[in-house]
Structure formats: structure tokens, C-alpha cells
Amino acid sequence: MGQLNTTHAVATHTDDTTLDHPVQLSIENVTLRFPKPDGGEFTALDNVCMEVRDQEFAVIVGPSGCGKSSLLFLTAGLSHPTEGQIRVAGETVTEPGPDRGMVFQGYTLFPWLTVRENIEFGLKRKRVPTPERSDIAAHYLKEVGLENFADNYPKQLSGGMKQRVAIARALANDPKILLMDEPFGALDSQTRLQMQQLLLRVWEHKKKTVVFVTHDIDEAILLGDRLFVMGARPGHIREIINVDILHPRTLSLAMEPEFIALKRRVMALLHDDLDEMH
Numbered sequence: 173m174g175q176l177n178t179t180h181a182v183a184t185h186t187d188d189t190t191l192d193h194p195v196q197l198s199i200e201n202v203t204l205r206f207p208k209p210d211g212g213e214f215t216a217l218d219n220v221c222m223e224v225r226d227q228e229f230a231v232i233v234g235p236s237g238c239g240k241s242s243l244l245f246l247t248a249g250l251s252h253p254t255e256g257q258i259r260v261a262g263e264t265v266t267e268p269g270p271d272r273g274m275v276f277q278g279y280t281l282f283p284w285l286t287v288r289e290n291i292e293f294g295l296k297r298k299r300v301p302t303p304e305r306s307d308i309a310a311h312y313l314k315e316v317g318l319e320n321f322a323d324n325y326p327k328q329l330s331g332g333m334k335q336r337v338a339i340a341r342a343l344a345n346d347p348k349i350l351l352m353d354e355p356f357g358a359l360d361s362q363t364r365l366q367m368q369q370l371l372l373r374v375w376e377h378k379k380k381t382v383v384f385v386t387h388d389i390d391e392a393i394l395l396g397d398r399l400f401v402m403g404a405r406p407g408h409i410r411e412i413i414n415v416d417i418l419h420p421r422t423l424s425l426a427m428e429p430e431f432i433a434l435k436r437r438v439m440a441l442l443h444d445d446l447d448e449m450h
């Protein structure tokens with residue numbers, strides 16, 4: 173594939189700079205079962221294997237109930253696999269830790285702290301000295317465009333602004349991986365598009381390893397380097413799709429043939445899955 177006559181270029185595999193990066197997240201033969209109320213067990217995830225490389229933007233996309241959130245919760249250390257293991261930078265995950273930053277759909281800011289204090293929260297816990305803390309907070313306030321809201325409380329912010337604070341707070345701790353579970357799911361469509369652009373810009377600056385869960389195919393293709401398409405009953409990885417489109421990416425990408433072809437491919441996979449469920 174070569175250059176397009178548009179603002180978005182399609183990468184060849186030799187352009188793909190993350191291919192030779194070390195593996196940052198490794199999900200190894202992970203099975204997750206829950207006890208059923210009437211006895212027996214329900215298998216939510218079946219032998220899931222995936223690897224995410226340093227600086228890669230990985231998107232997990234799939235139908236409702238296929239286990240996307242469960243996989244992210246396991247990676248966060250908020251729950252434990254029935255079988256298999258998860259490693260971050262080679263270390264087995266046993267509990268939540270500062271190496272994994274989390275941004276979820278619900279606004280999880282501390283309501284009694286200002287925007288600046290929310291962003292500084294993790295740094296304070298790590299006993300980072302005050303001047304350094306202030307510099308880091310100022311940097312991330314600027315990164316998410318909230319310099320003028322540093323002293324506001326969460327209740328004074330819109331939904332999009334709250335999620336910008338959540339992103340800044342997660343990044344301020346300099347995690348190895350940013351875990352994002354439908355972070356824009358509660359936002360109106362216009363704000364959601366703006367947030368996607370903001371996240372892309374921040375990612376293009378910071379090049380953090382990201383694992384992002386969504387059921388929105390457009391969002392998945394716009395943001396992701398690789399899509400892990402999941403199927404349900406039980407949850408499994410159906411296919412891994414490379415999104416060979418160079419950055420910077422903008423919303424106009426959705427009009428381009430490569431984007432539409434990828435969207436068709438993912439939709440076909442998800443529809444197959446729905447057909448199997450009926």
C-alpha cells in the first residue's frame with residue numbers, strides 16, 4: 173500500500189514502529205468463570221490470549237456481553253482469572269497498581285477535590301514533592317485544555333471535561349499502560365468526537381500503551397493501531413486486525429476507502445457473531 177491522495181497515509185508494515193517494541197501487556201490463556209445462581213458455572217472468557225506492545229494503542233471491540241470489561245478489570249487487577257495469567261512488563265498482575273492507569277465510563281473523580289487536586293492525587297500518595305507535583309499537574313491540565321479550570325470542582329464541569337480530568341489524572345501518574353473502558357460512552361455524540369480527537373492528540377504526544385474498550389466500530393478504527401475483535405458465548409478473541417493508517421488521524425478519516433473497508437470487515441465479524449447468538 174502506498175501514500176493516499178488525502179491527509180491520511182496508509183502505513184506499510186515496515187512503517188509500523190511498534191512491531192519491534194517490547195511486549196508491555198501479555199494476557200496468557202485467560203479463562204474467567206462465574207458461579208451460576210442455580211449451580212454450575214458460566215464461562216465469561218474462554219482461553220483468551222493477547223499481547224500489546226509498548227506504545228501501542230490496542231482496542232478491544234465486540235458485542236455487548238462478550239467480556240470486554242471483564243478483560244479490562246482482570247488487567248487492572250480488580251478481579252482474578254479462573255485460569256491463566258496476565259503480565260504487565262513481565263510482572264504477574266495480582267492487584268491494582270500505579271503501573272496501570274484507569275479511565276472508566278462513570279466519572280470517577282473525587283468530588284471534594286478540585287481539578288488540580290484530582291490530577292495531583294496519585295502523585296501526592298507517591299510523595300512526589302509539591303513543586304514537582306504542581307509542574308506535572310500544570311503540564312497535564314494544558315495537555316487536556318483545562319488550564320482555566322484548575323480550581324473548579326467536578327460538579328462545575330461538563331461530562332466531557334470530567335473525562336478530560338480523568339485522562340489527565342491517569343497520565344499524571346505516568347502508568348505503563350492506560351486502561352480505558354468505554355470512557356466516552358456516556359457523552360453526547362458531538363462531545364464524544366471531540367474527546368476522540370483530544371485522546372488521539374494526547375496519545376500522539378505521549379505514546380502511552382493504551383488498551384481501550386468500545387463497542388463503537390468507528391471509534392475503534394479511528395483510535396486503534398490494532399483491533400482485538402471479540403466474540404461472545406463464551407468471550408474469545410475472534411480476530412486481530414491491524415489498522416495500517418498513519419497518525420495524525422482526524423475525523424475526516426471516516427470518509428476514506430480504507431476506513432470504510434475496515435469498518436465493513438469488523439461489522440461482518442460482529443454480525444456473524446450476532447447471527448450465531450440467534
Ligand SMILES: Nc1ncnc2c1ncn2[C@@H]1O[C@H](COP(=O)(O)OP(=O)(O)OP(=O)(O)O)[C@@H](O)[C@H]1O
Nearest residue numbers: 206214216234235236237238239240241242243387
Ligand atoms: N460478577 C459477575 N458475576 C456473574 N456474571 C458476570 C459478572 N461480571 C460479568 N458477568 C457476565 O460476564 C459476561 C461478560 O460481561 P462484561 O461486562 O465483561 O461484557 P462486556 O463485553 O463488557 O459487555 P458490555 O459491552 O455490555 O459492557 C456477561 O455475560 C456478564 O453478564
